[in-house]
Amino acid sequence: MLPLLTVNKRTLGVTFSDSNRADVLVWAPSPENVAIRLVESLETIPLQKQSLGYWHVTTTAIKPGTLYTFVLDNEMECQDPVSLALPDGMQGPSRAVDTASFHWEDQGWVSPALEDFILYEIHAGTFTPEGTFTAIEDKLDYLKALGINAIEIMPVAQFSDSRNWGYDGVFTFAAQNSYGGYQALQHLINACHFKGIAVVLDVVYNHYGPDGNFLSHFGPYLTNKYCTPWGDAVNFDDAWCDGVRRHVIENALMWFRDFHIDALRLDAVHAIKDCSPVHILQELRQRVDELMTQTGRRHYLIAECDLNDPRFINPLSENGFGMDAQWIDEFHHSLRVTVGEQKVGYYADFNGLAHLKKSFRDAYVYDGQFSTVRQKLFGRKADKNPGRQFIVFSQNHDQIGNRKRGERSSQLYSFDTLKLMAGTVLFSPYIPLLFMGEEWGETNPFLFFASHSSPELAEQVKKGRQDEFADFHSDDKDVPDPQKKGTFVQTKLQWDLIEQKPYQTLLRYYQTLIALRKQLPALHNLNREQAIVNLHDGQDVLTLHRWHENQRVICVLNFSKQPQSITVDTVAEGKSWHKLLDSAAQQWQGAAPTTVSTAPHFWTETEPITVQAESIILYAQGYEKYHINIPNPIS
16 A cells, blocks of 8 residues: 655655564656665565555565665666665665654754844855864854854755755755765754754755756656756656655655754745646645644745745745745845946846845835846735745855856955945844855855766866856856866865954954844844835935834945935934944944944934945944843854
């Protein structure tokens, strides 16, 4: 009898029961017969054909740790598409895994509410010199001191060799062996929860990578019904799609249930093609809701989507797809053009400060206007969606890595502009995301890198990178070769920089911004209805007024190259405002007089505000009872 999908446990692949037996279930509608071969004993066990393209057997011959492969039609030997461990990499056999054997110590763990997340994006291979899950654990105290309460790990699905961004995986159930594999990942998540840090895992359900891809031998995981940037689409609505849908649903449930992941970030959901009556994202939402009902834990689904369509984040009850939040690239694009990014490629659609103002107010810049890049009316208003459904950033893996030389903001903009951009993100009415190392101004690039096993594929990827920069009118002759080890090595963070000025100063500045955001109710309550943003024409200045109950803040952002004197209209009651932060102060290596708690500076609404060039000032009112506490500097 075919084991049905259940949120209680994984059913695909090799699983173990309390009776010391292994259940083997594989979806393979293409071959005429399927067997499982045990590597050490050389025993071959035939599977019994079930309905809907599945094959199944129960056996006592397989134990946790057993190495095995599947044999299709008596001749083709392949790894398990649902492998949780590939100890010898993409070319080696699968290893049977009992995820329940890990001893969890996070029974009392409660994930922060999504609106309280301070996200920090990490690439496991370049975040530390070692490039392992275990090495990330050694940095958790640092992240905690910085104020981070949620790390977002770029995809860890097994890839070829040890160098890859992770977005071209085939084995979506297997944690990369060079990072430490599934046990090290469980240990890392357990440690994160002990430190009060949630874990978001980046997953890819819009395509499968080409390197080592044998899935077509099992069944039609892909369909030529649609075309995506990576070729044929994942088969969510064509013939035999039910097996593919189950594969994806079980994968997501496994990360939540068996690895205690707090949230999944779904890569480029706009490239998921599905015309089924129930979209795959809706089904995923339904199943995750079932799991949460059983476990009592909250699990979030975060989408990367560039369609500016609130249907993706609207609830199922409103015929939406039920995603909890989405990335907002348009906030990033507007901010970057504002500080001087050339208007080429996808930046050509953005005019800078006016669009940044609109994104502050509406999240989407394009919500029905004509897009020059897309050559059509684009987007739909999201005025009913709260601020907690949008994630903003001044840089991330894509926006850095999509540059030819992978330059970070620290290599493109002045120190003052870095501080201004940080404040723009962290004081916004949205969830902020930092990219690893930005908080100290890391100078190493974040380049695109890979280590494909096929020379032909490596050459195709290299050429694809060169072609990509044609849209940016860029000379492609010096595009770094993704395949070279040196490209990967120069991408690693330089942790020794934080012992030096100005890196130490910028780190302390980020720490202060995060503390203010967490402790001031007007900043950490993401009510878009309690935010007013104004553009001061001709001065390149934005003022952001936010409030919650009786606590108010005014944030003045000067993007011009000159000091500006502005008049601010507020809806307050004429009370004095206390300056809590001035990025131009001497303590932040600025030119303005220092501001210290023993000599506070007050502003009344009848006076103009003078703000230094490329700087940000934060004024607050009604904050005294909250006892603002800035943590000690990170040593």
